[in-house]
Amino acid sequence: MKYHAIELAYPASRGLENITFALKRVADKHKVSYGDIIQFAGAVALSNCPGSPRLQFLAGRPEAKAPSPPYLIPSPRDTVDKILTRMADAGFTVDDTIALLAAHSVGRQEVIDFTVAGLPLDSTPGRFDSQFYLEVLLRGTNYPGAGQNKTMQAKSPSSHQFRLTSDAALARAPITACRWQSFINHQSRLTSAFRNAMVKLANNGQNTDDLIDCSDIIPFSEFWDGPAELPYGKVLADLEHPCSEQPFPALSSAKRSP
Numbered sequence: 001m002k003y004h005a006i007e008l009a010y011p012a013s014r015g016l017e018n019i020t021f022a023l024k025r026v027a028d029k030h031k032v033s034y035g036d037i038i039q040f041a042g043a044v045a046l047s048n049c050p051g052s053p054r055l056q057f058l059a060g061r062p063e064a065k066a067p068s069p070p071y072l073i074p075s076p077r078d079t080v081d082k083i084l085t086r087m088a089d090a091g092f093t094v095d096d097t098i099a100l101l102a103a104h105s106v107g108r109q110e111v112i113d114f115t116v117a118g119l120p121l122d123s124t125p126g127r128f129d130s131q132f133y134l135e136v137l138l139r140g141t142n143y144p145g146a147g148q149n150k151t152m153q154a155k156s157p158s159s160h161q162f163r164l165t166s167d168a169a170l171a172r173a174p175i176t177a178c179r180w181q182s183f184i185n186h187q188s189r190l191t192s193a194f195r196n197a198m199v200k201l202a203n204n205g206q207n208t209d210d211l212i213d214c215s216d217i218i219p220f221s222e223f224w225d226g227p228a229e230l231p232y233g234k235v236l237a238d239l240e241h242p243c244s245e246q247p248f249p250a251l252s253s254a255k256r257s258p
């Protein structure tokens with residue numbers, strides 16, 4: 001069996017079939033490695049989101065020699081401790097892990113709750129911003145759909161967005177809460193921390209001396225540096241404040257309805 005078929009059968013890969021086969025065709029046609037096409041496509045895709053950093057892109061990864069063992073990718077039902085231990089094992093600090101979750105600012109869920117497939121993880125899924133970090137701190141009130149897979153989804157503050165159990169827990173755990181809060185309304189801190197952590201993610205296990213820096217071919221995103229806003233209908237009292245060491249950042253309220 002081909003490696004991709006083995007890895008696609010792992011639970012953490014659910015929903016990745018379409019993009020895997022689409023990118024496989026491109027990589028095969030242009031004779032580039034699968035590792036390179038994944039990083040290239042990710043960097044180009046992110047450039048469509050206003051506010052996102054231009055990611056480094058190094059080319060020349062060799063093909064994998066074996067499929068990944070299963071269960072290396074964290075699950076939304078894992079504890080904070082398990083997620084951070086796994087990420088540390090792969091070379092990521094606690095701060096890196098919290099910064100990487102900015103990807104969820106432009107993410108949606110498809111496979112955890114089919115009754116609300118396509119629901120975004122924050123109210124601005126087209127924009128790479130700190131809105132995600134703010135909104136995950138809103139008190140969860142209801143499941144936006146039928147509440148399938150309750151170990152993986154937490155109650156959300158709105159029927160328009162989905163909350164992963166892992167995001168809810170990482171936002172509130174004593175070890176991560178202040179780092180989480182530190183990104184709210186700090187677009188440049190967020191983009192540079194995310195970019196640096198993505199350099200590690202993209203080159204994990206590679207000898208970067210053997211790769212060629214092709215970052216110049218990655219487009220720049222549209223500039224965006226606005227404030228995070230309390231969603232329409234929410235007030236400060238709806239926010240939880242698990243980082244007791246720092247005051248909560250000043251916020252403005254959204255004028256628009258969701």
Ligand code: HEM
Pocket residue numbers: 014015074075076077083100101103104106107108109110111112113164166
């Ligand atoms: C704590 C570790 C993480 C867990 C447990 C986790 C889990 C998930 C889950 C369950 C989804 C929804 C999948 C679906 O239903 O289709 C998702 C979406 C997503 N995640 Fe994560 N994730 C984690 C970290 C990351 C990291 C480090 C990145 C990238 C740097 C990332 C990027 C994304 C993106 C881009 C989406 C949206 C996909 C889409 O819109 O189709 N995640 N994540």
Ligand SMILES: [Ca+2]
Pocket residue numbers: 105106122123124125126127128129131132
């Ligand atoms: Ca967003």
